[in-house]
Amino acid sequence: MNIMVADDDTLIVDLLTDYLESAGHKVVHAYNSKDIEEKAASQRPDLVFLDLHMPGIKEAFENTVKIPDAIKNAPIVLVTGTSDQKLAELGLAKDFAVLKKPIEFEKLDAILQKLQK
Numbered sequence: 001m002n003i004m005v006a007d008d009d010t011l012i013v014d015l016l017t018d019y020l021e022s023a024g025h026k027v028v029h030a031y032n033s034k035d036i037e038e039k040a041a042s043q044r045p046d047l048v049f050l051d052l053h054m055p056g057i058k059e060a061f062e063n064t065v066k067i068p069d070a071i072k073n074a075p076i077v078l079v080t081g082t083s084d085q086k087l088a089e090l091g092l093a094k095d096f097a098v099l100k101k102p103i104e105f106e107k108l109d110a111i112l113q114k115l116q117k
Contacts, residue, residue: 001116002043004071006030007051007079012101016049016079019105023112032056033068040070047115049099052080052092065090075115079103 003025005016010031017027028043030036033056040048048071050057057066067076078092081101087093097111 001025001046001112002028004028004030004036004040004043004045004048004074006036006048006054006057006071008032008054009051012051012079012103015103016108019108033066036068037070040068040074045071045074047112048074048076049079050076052078052082065092077111077115 003020005013005020005027006029007013007016008031013029013031017029020027028039028045030039032054036048036050036056050067050071052065057068075097077097077099078087079099079101080087084093087098092098097115099108099111
């Protein structure tokens, strides 16, 4: 599977990349919303792990989340430390798979298995 890991935290990117590549996936990184647009246009990811609080994604003052157009057609897994209550308030809990920080690999595996069916 061709997977994009979009997070401004290089430790999270490295952690997810190592794990996903060891499972046989091809991984491309994006560190901001501009990276997402540029890399998704050429790479066409099958799945995106997206940091909810990455610059250009979370618009705190508007209390909304902007999903870049380039990845709107790929399944998106939100990677976040945001509380379940806040995710529900934003309307995200029902629309996206969520992987909480700190990352639990059993949950990551469950998400991958579900999306690969």
